[in-house]
Amino acid sequence: MDDSLLVNFNLERSAVSMPGYIAVEGPIGVGKTTLAKRLATTFNYDILLEEPETNPFLERFYRDRRTHALPVQLHFLFQRMQKLQALRQGDIFQQVRVSDFLIDKDPLFARVTLEDDEYRLYQTVYDNIITDLPKPDLVIYLQAPTATLYERLQRRGNAIEKPIEESYLQQLNDAYTQFFYHYDDTPLLIVNTSEINLANQENESDYQNLVRYILQTRSGRHYYNPYPIEEISNTSSMSY
Numbered sequence: 001m002d003d004s005l006l007v008n009f010n011l012e013r014s015a016v017s018m019p020g021y022i023a024v025e026g027p028i029g030v031g032k033t034t035l036a037k038r039l040a041t042t043f044n045y046d047i048l049l050e051e052p053e054t055n056p057f058l059e060r061f062y063r064d065r066r067t068h069a070l071p072v073q074l075h076f077l078f079q080r081m082q083k084l085q086a087l088r089q090g091d092i093f094q095q096v097r098v099s100d101f102l103i104d105k106d107p108l109f110a111r112v113t114l115e116d117d118e119y120r121l122y123q124t125v126y127d128n129i130i131t132d133l134p135k136p137d138l139v140i141y142l143q144a145p146t147a148t149l150y151e152r153l154q155r156r157g158n159a160i161e162k163p164i165e166e167s168y169l170q171q172l173n174d175a176y177t178q179f180f181y182h183y184d185d186t187p188l189l190i191v192n193t194s195e196i197n198l199a200n201q202e203n204e205s206d207y208q209n210l211v212r213y214i215l216q217t218r219s220g221r222h223y224y225n226p227y228p229i230e231e232i233s234n235t236s237s238m239s240y
Contacts, residue, residue, distance in 0.1 A: 016215045018043070019137035019187075023102040025180075026142035027172045028164070029149040029156075031198045035142065036100040038198070042211060048083045048099035050076065061113075062163045069113040073122060077106055077129075084133045102139055103130065104185065108175045137187065138217060141180045144193045146170045152197070189217050192225045 022045070024036040033049060040047040052058055057072040080103045110122045144152075150166045180190065196206045206226065213224050 017218045018096075018215070020096045021134060021136045022098045022138050022140065022214075023136040024098065024100050024140045024142065025102045025105060025176075026144075026193075027149055027176050028161070028169065029152040030142040030144050030193060031152075032142055033100040035140070035198050036098045038207060039211070039214075040098040043096065043098070045096045045098045048097055048101075050080065050101045052076075055079070059160045062160055065113055065168070066115075069115075070118045070122065073106075073110050073114065074125065076109075077103075077122075077126060080106065081129055081133075099136075102136065103133065104183075105176075105179055108179050109172070112171050112175050135186050138189060138214070139183070139186050140189045140191060140214070141176070141183075142191050142193050142198070143173075143176070146173045148194055149173065184221070187217065187219050187222075189214065189222045189224060192223075196226055 022036075022039060024032045024039070026032045036047060036049070039045065055072060055075045057068050057075055061068040061072040080101055083099075084103060107123065107126060110119055110126075114122055146166060146169050149169050150164075153161050153164060153169075180188065191210065198207055198210065209226060210224065213222075
């Protein structure tokens with residue numbers, strides 16, 4: 001462990017638990033990729049990213065979800081599989097990683113977007129290829145109200161995402177809530193981002209407080225429900 005982390009976050013070595021593989025998850029617009037990148041920099045970890053811009057079906061999917069749901073879903077599934085399979089090759093398995101996806105939640109999107117016959121086909125493929133993949137040491141689930149997600153999407157102005165309706169975001173948000181309500185395969189940290197935006201690097205204190213909490217998170221399920229740093233006098237006012 002790099003002792004500079006302990007100094008930067010004012011922690012004792014005995015209080016720190018360094019997860020070797022972190023997966024950051026959450027619905028569109030919640031900031032999971034930005035957080036994954038920042039954590040990778042802070043911990044000096046390698047990073048695995050979904051790279052949605054390489055999915056040739058994604059733009060067509062947002063314009064017409066019914067027609068393009070199955071190919072966009074299968075492309076993401078195989079892409080994620082390839083990235084995770086690399087973790088099993090030789091010494092790379094021992095390296096530390098941060099990813100902006102958890103492949104276990106892949107069927108979540110499929111259930112929302114696919115017709116029943118398409119979903120059965122997708123599930124058959126999924127069940128046959130999801131074998132012996134490395135599990136994260138910690139999953140971080142970022143959540144926010146649908147209205148907040150929609151506002152953040154509008155603000156970042158990605159042309160591909162422009163057709164996304166708030167009703168679709170609501171479906172996804174509900175599906176994420178249900179999925180993580182039952183999820184217990186790995187340690188889980190649920191972070192409420194409704195009052196903070198971790199993609200906003202102008203307020204470093206919000207991020208620093210989250211990292212401090214991550215470093216002290218061990219087994220089980222944990223909740224991190226912060227207020228914007230400007231609204232509190234010190235971190236003891238936070239609700240965990």
